[in-house]
Amino acid sequence: MDITVEVKDITSGVEVWVKGEIDAYTAPKLSETLYPLSKREGIVMIVDLTEVSYMDSTGLGVFVGLFKSVRAHNGVFTLVGLSERLQRLFDITGLADIIDIKSHAEGGVE
Amino acid sequence: MSQAYEYIEMKIPAKPDFIGVIRLTLSGIASRMGFTYDEIEDLKIATSEACTNAVQHAYKEQDYGQVKISFGLYEDRLEVMVSDSGKSCNFDEVRQGLGPYKNGHEVEFLREGGLGLYLIETLMDEVKIHQHEGVTVFMTKFVDGEQVEMDAKVLST
Numbered sequence: 479m480d481i482t483v484e485v486k487d488i489t490s491g492v493e494v495w496v497k498g499e500i501d502a503y504t505a506p507k508l509s510e511t512l513y514p515l516s517k518r519e520g521i522v523m524i525v526d527l528t529e530v531s532y533m534d535s536t537g538l539g540v541f542v543g544l545f546k547s548v549r550a551h552n553g554v555f556t557l558v559g560l561s562e563r564l565q566r567l568f569d570i571t572g573l574a575d576i577i578d579i580k581s582h583a584e585g586g587v588e
Numbered sequence: 589m590s591q592a593y594e595y596i597e598m599k600i601p602a603k604p605d606f607i608g609v610i611r612l613t614l615s616g617i618a619s620r621m622g623f624t625y626d627e628i629e630d631l632k633i634a635t636s637e638a639c640t641n642a643v644q645h646a647y648k649e650q651d652y653g654q655v656k657i658s659f660g661l662y663e664d665r666l667e668v669m670v671s672d673s674g675k676s677c678n679f680d681e682v683r684q685g686l687g688p689y690k691n692g693h694e695v696e697f698l699r700e701g702g703l704g705l706y707l708i709e710t711l712m713d714e715v716k717i718h719q720h721e722g723v724t725v726f727m728t729k730f731v732d733g734e735q736v737e738m739d740a741k742v743l744s745t
Contacts, residue, residue, distance in 0.1 A: 501611075502604035502640040532611070534633045535703040536640060563629050570710055571703055572688030 491522030500537035516547035528559030637704040638670035671724035
């Protein structure tokens with residue numbers, strides 16, 4: 479019931495790997511790690527959720543916040559590696575139409 | 589008409605730290621009742637959302653209150669009740685901000701919270717909210733989709 483957030487610099491921005499469960503307890507850690515990065519002008523932020531085993535609305539809230547911040551700084555925010563469960567969460571909340579979500583096949587983080 | 593059921597109750601400190609513990613317990617209960625993997629995941633999200641609401645809204649001023657989670661195990665369904673005894677927030681007001689995001693919302697106007705109650709109502713079969721000396725969320729999920737959701741998948745065996 480914990481989370482790890484691994485950030486790797488790439489030329490145009492950052493690749494992020496999130497592992498574990500995202501809930502009200504762990505979301506602040508995710509937010510604290512990524513929010514400052516989202517304010518870099520023109521940043522490309524790719525977040526890989528392959529190893530996220532659980533997520534609820536607190537996680538959605540963090541990603542909406544990051545997406546807004548990255549966009550406000552003329553960057554690009556992309557989520558990759560969503561399980562069927564996670565994809566469903568983004569679908570039923572309507573976020574899948576707003577945030578850029580890519581499967582691995584479409585060129586996610588390797 | 590009363591039906592036989594088994595009852596389990598837990599109390600946790602009103603801190604987000606313990607919501608994961610409730611999910612673990614709930615997984616155990618729901619899997620031995622015969623819920624499917626997807627149904628268990630739905631239950632976990634709905635119950636966590638209710639606990640998160642209780643922790644975040646009810647105890648803004650007074651730390652270390654408690655949140656009570658009760659499980660009613662019936663033959664055909666699981667009832668989950670999450671209650672706090674802290675201050676009640678105005679759920680009608682909360683409801684105003686509910687619902688999925690619509691494509692076309694300007695990015696800067698996207699809400700970052702308020703999806704919790706919407707998810708509870710979407711993922712459970714029945715939801716009732718009582719407001720009396722605090723807030724109680726009362727939700728039911730049927731085993732084997734006795735009340736089939738619109739988007740439920742049909743499993744062939």
